[in-house]
Amino acid sequence: MIGFLRGRLAAKHPPQLLVDVGGVGYEVEAPMSTFYVLPAIGADVNLFTHLVVREDAHVLFGFGSERERRLFRELIKVSNVGPKLALALLSGMSVENFLACIEAQDADMLVKIPGVGRKTAERLLIEMKDRIKNLTGFAAVLPVAEGGTVNSGSGAQSEAFSALVALGYKPAEVTRLLKSVDPAAKTTEELIRGALQAAAAQ
Numbered sequence: 001m002i003g004f005l006r007g008r009l010a011a012k013h014p015p016q017l018l019v020d021v022g023g024v025g026y027e028v029e030a031p032m033s034t035f036y037v038l039p040a041i042g043a044d045v046n047l048f049t050h051l052v053v054r055e056d057a058h059v060l061f062g063f064g065s066e067r068e069r070r071l072f073r074e075l076i077k078v079s080n081v082g083p084k085l086a087l088a089l090l091s092g093m094s095v096e097n098f099l100a101c102i103e104a105q106d107a108d109m110l111v112k113i114p115g116v117g118r119k120t121a122e123r124l125l126i127e128m129k130d131r132i133k134n135l136t137g138f139a140a141v142l143p144v145a146e147g148g149t150v151n152s153g154s155g156a157q158s159e160a161f162s163a164l165v166a167l168g169y170k171p172a173e174v175t176r177l178l179k180s181v182d183p184a185a186k187t188t189e190e191l192i193r194g195a196l197q198a199a200a201a202q
Contacts, residue, residue, distance in 0.1 A: 001051055002026075002049050002051050002060060003048065003049060003050075004046075004047070004048055004049060005019050005021055005026055005028070005045075005046070005047045005049055005062065006021065006044070006045070006046045006047075007019045007020050007021035007022070007026070007044070007045065008020040008021075008042060008043070008044060008045070009038060009039060009040075009041055009042065009043055009044075009045040010025060010041070010042075011041065012035065012038055012041065013159060013162070013163075014030075014032065014035050014159065014160075014162075014163030014166070014188060014189075014192060015029050015030060015031070015032070015035070015087060015091070015163055015166050015167065016028065016029055016030075017029075017030055017035075017038070017062065019045060019047065019062075026060060027060065028047065028049065028060050028061065028062035029059060029060070029061050029062070029083075029087060030047070030061065030062040030063065030064075030087075031063070031068065031072075031087050031090035031091045032090075032091035032163070032167070032189075032192050032193070032196065033064065033068060033090055033091065033094060034047070034062060034063055034064040034068065035163075035188075035189055035192070036189050036193060037064055038189075047062035047063060047064065048062070048063045048064075048065065048066050048068070048069040049061060049062050049063070049069075050063070050069055050072060050073060052076075052083050059083065061083060061087070063090075065095075067095050068090060068095060071090065071095050071098065072086050072087075072090060074128065074131045074132075075089060075090075075124075075128075077127075077131075078123060078124055078127045078128065079123060079127070080120060080123070081120065081123075081124070084115070084168070085115045085116065085120075085168075087167070088113050088114055088115050088116075088167050088168050089110075089113055089116070091167055091196065092112070092113040092114075092167075092196055092199070092200065093109070093113070093200070097109075099132050102124070102125060102128045102129060102132050103132070105125050105129075106125075107121040107122055107125060109200075110124055110125070112199060112200055112202065113168075114167060114168030114169045114170075115168040156186060156187055156188045156190075156191055157178065157191065159188040160178060160188050160191035160192045160195065161174050161175075161178065163188070163192055164177065164178075164192060164195055164196075169199070173199075174195070177195035177196075177198050177199055178191060178194075178195055180194075180195070180198045181194035181195055181198065182194055
């Protein structure tokens with residue numbers, strides 16, 4: 001099992017990134033909460049990881065904190081919740097918001113996440129109620145970025161569009177959400193954060 005990566009951020013195309021560790025490029029999928037704090041391309045990055053082995057592929061998932069990884073691991077134990085849906089949940093709300101949602105038994109907030117229907121939301125509320133005690137007070141965090149600034153790059157709108165579609169939003173919905181984002185948002189991460197906030201507010 002690969003539990004941790006430290007290397008140079010070679011590329012980032014949400015929800016995927018490429019980390020160069022000693023000349024070996026690791027393709028990693030990460031939630032938007034991790035993308036928000038990534039450094040510029042070429043800077044050092046640290047990630048907690050979880051490896052999912054399937055018949056057709058080995059997929060590595062990366063997280064900026066152990067708490068995020070722990071929640072991801074608990075989520076994929078829930079019936080009919082796979083890694084893609086777990087990433088969407090972590091991208092749509094923080095660990096703290098998710099825990100508060102489970103505590104309040106708020107299914108309405110969960111169904112705002114793409115791919116989460118009413119039945120899945122109710123299953124999450126039931127199955128995660130006892131598991132969230134494993135997540136409380138877990139504060140281990142790695143510094144995701146070691147220097148550097150967020151890279152605005154070009155085609156931020158296009159990258160944000162692709163990332164939101166990859167997270168499960170329909171193209172027409174993505175177009176509408178991006179139009180509602182504050183015009184001051186320029187980077188891919190800012191656009192995605194604004195779109196996700198708009199989706200949560202609906």
